Amino acid sequence: MFGYYLNLALRSFRRNRVLTALMVLAIALGIGACMTTLTVFRVLSGDPIPHKSDRLFYIQLDPQSMQGFTPGDEPAFQMTRFDSETLLREKRGHRQAMMTGGAVAVTPERQDVPAFMTVARYTSADFFPMFDTPFLHGGGWSGGDDEAQARVAVLSREMARRLFGEANPVGRTVRLDQADFSVVGVLDEWQPSPRFYDMTLDSYGQRDEIFLPISTAVALQMGRNGSMDCWGDSNGDQTSLNAPCTWIQYWVELDSPSKAGDYRAYLENYSELQRAAGRFERPTNVRMRNVMELLEFNRVVPGDVVMQLWLGVGFLLVCLLNTVGLLLAKFLRRSSEIGVRRALGASRLEIFKQFLVEAGVVGLAGGVLGLGLALLGLWGVRQQPVGYAELARLDLGMLVATFAIAIAASLLAGMLPAWRAVQVSPALQLKSQ
Amino acid sequence: MEFRPILSTLMRHKTAAALIVLEIALTCAIICNAMFLIGQRLAQLNEVSGLAENELVRVQITGIGNDPNAEAQTRADLAALRAIPGVTHATVINQVPFVNSSWNSSVRLSADQQQATLNATVYMAEDQFLEALGLKLVAGRDFNPDEYLEFEALQRLTGEVSVPGAIITRKMAERLFPGEDAIGKTFYSWGDGGIRVVGVVEHLVRPNMLGGPTAREYSMVFPIRSHYGVGGNYVLRTSPERRDEVLKAAVETLRGNGPPRIVLEDNTMTVEAMRDEFFQQQRSMAWLLAIVCIGLLLITALGIVGLASFWVQQRTKQIGVRRALGATRAQVMRYFQTENFLLATIGIAIGMLAAFGINQVLMERYELERLPLAYLPVGALALWLLGQLAVFGPARRAASVPPAIATRSV
Secondary structure (H helix, E strand, C coil): CHHHHHHHHHHHHHHCHHHHHHHHHHHHHHHHHHHHHHHHHHHHCCCCCCCCCCCEEEEECCCCCCCCCCCCCCCCCCEEHHHHHHHHHHCCCCEEEEEEEEEEEEECCCCCCCCEEEEEEEECCCHHHHCCCCEEEECCCCHHHHHCCCCEEEECHHHHHHHHCCCCCCCCEEEECCEEEEEEEEECCCCCCCCCCCCCCCCCCCCCCEEEEHHHHHHCCCEEECCCEECCCCCCCCCCCCCCEEEEEEEEECCCHHHHHHHHHHHHHHHHHHHHCCCCCCCCCCEEEEHHHHHHHCCCCCHHHHHHHHHHHHHHHHHHHHHHHHHHHHHHHCHHHHHHHHHCCCCHHHHHHHHHHHHHHHHHHHHHHHHHHHHHHHHHHHCCCCCCHHHCCCCHHHHHHHHHHHHHHHHHHHHHHHHHHHCCCHHHHHHCC | CCCHHHHHHHHCCHHHHHHHHHHHHHHHHHHHHHHHHHHHHHHHHCCCCCCCHHHEEEEEEEECCCCCCHHHHHHHHHHHHHCCCCCCEEEEECCCCCCCCCCEEEEECCCCCCCCCEEEEEEECCCCHHHHHCCCEEEECCCCHHHCEEHHHHHHCCCCCCCCCEEEEHHHHHHHCCCCCCCCCEEECCCCCCEEEEEEECCCCCCCCCCCHHHCCCEEEECEECCCCCCCEEEEECCHHHHHHHHHHHHHHHHCCCCCEEECHHHCEEHHHHHHHHCHHHHHHHHHHHHHHHHHHHHHHHHHHHHHHHHHHHCHHHHHHHHHCCCCHHHHHHHHHHHHHHHHHHHHHHHHHHHHHHHHHHHHHHCCCCCCCCHHHHHHHHHHHHHHHHHHHHHHHHHCCCHHHHHCCC
């Protein structure tokens, strides 16, 4: 019977070409808009480090002075150098790292290539194993290098290629600002999106190109990138050990999410001790957020993208209402045909099935066209000057989802008209012929 | 026109009528909010920055590592830049409008105030700041030459530090000292001492959108001479048509002057281009919203055409009977137009409630303002008009049904 219904559906489409085209177009527009916005949203709200995002915690303490204090406030978003170095030294997590963004001038060995600026990350040894960065050559540096303020560097694959071509640069020297650094490792392609580990900089489309020990970078007064909050008497060097400034991101990896309670107790105890020593003034207020909690807290998905998603959904909804109306008109126009079929013995269920097949075919056609529109929409997104532009691509999951949504939507839209069609009374229709 | 027969007809077609009403309601709700959002974006796109935008170019430069001679070098740079033909003024600033990084500080009205009154951005001005940016002083004066401090010297100071004076924007003056003359008043921000307001400028936006629309012009200018190591922004003023030439000459001048440094080419452009880039996303979002609005209106119109045609076809015989009983073409046409008007009105009423609902959610999530009532009649009018346009074709077809139909196939 399915083949017969398909045949009937196609005949009916041929009879009402314009109306059918309108319905397909409406579904396609709705699906296209919805899938474009949904894809962008999904790409941006994904887990950047799925296998351990629940064991990585971003730490916040509240070292600020009482000025401007309101109970219940969020603590400072970043950490002071003093607290970071102390926590790092005490090593209470499985792994821990402190970091900040930086900007360094690179002077290539070749005289004909002019010096250029690039983005760097100043961090400590555990950064690499903690975030599971893939290495193409060599590896990270050790805790000993951090303490010794060693002049070592890890390069991104792109930076290594730019400076040294395809050769393995481990052991070679790179001149950064006014000092020579020895290359100890080269990362393979690694660009977590969003760049979850530093929420103070652009989250999408930016990659750190050079990694240096933070101890070395601070000692050499290399340029920072990112935000800094100071209070009280903050004159002089704001990156010095005791400066009342927060500018460092601190991450800790725990063996399991269940260890979070212990670590929190440790942080609270640390805050109490600092307060007793007179360094902290505010009541103890610590935060530990895992990766996804941090992304959620920072609303890392741009507000415009969320708004576009809702617009897409609203658009699809209007398109569906439209399709329901048009299908209703189409089906009821054929009341006499329904009457004849019913009189010849078709059950209500068969009539229902017949019209659902017709609705489903409309959905399928709308899905195909909608997929095209979604691809076009995503192409449009990629032309935008936004950091996440390059990420806006359809994957297999979204491809399947497009068709599933299109067919489900049109079946849903067909349900009501088909139900109304079923209720056509055959006797009345036959009489009025 | 009598509504009763129309209503009783609609009651017999509840499903179809409800569908049209729902579609109109949803479209109305989305369109009212979308228009509001477009309006807000356009307001941002058209904001007055206070700068003589079409006369300014900016060159951003950075040293290779720290330059201990940055202050002397900056003075040499400025002298060289000011000597470029066509340049009327040149200055160095810690930050420029239309970029995403900024210097900010809380502002209090007394030394012991616990909660800051507001948070403002800090421009560190060198002698030519006002003229170079083209800011308009509306009260007070520019800084006196003896008021300027050197940034590096200030950094090295320990103990009591106070900024000798400040120029603030009118918006900030009105917020800090409502209804009073701000000149001579003091506030507390950088350092320990009070900072006396010496001048008020008409407009000066902060670099980015920090603090939202109300805080957009909370800007203060301190007489602190920074150097190229602090942001590295040289801003040059020239005539609009010489901007490209001046930009090129400025880059050449800086490359040939002093130690090797890096010109950040991506950030070196006219201030107009910076503004364009800065608002690019707002602009494309406004376009997107406009396209969605048009799409929604089109789809809704198509839905109305579809259902109205169906009704006309279904009621052909009744129309014939009415015509045979003496109804004129105009009366038949008006019947369908009134029917559509009724449906649209119900849809619009529901849609407005929904519009406020959506606005409420947006307000909570995006710190948006309340939807101004002015948008509602616009949305209503748009949908009424759309409904009448859409129903015109089917209604005319209905009017052309000949009375003779009534006598056929009984």
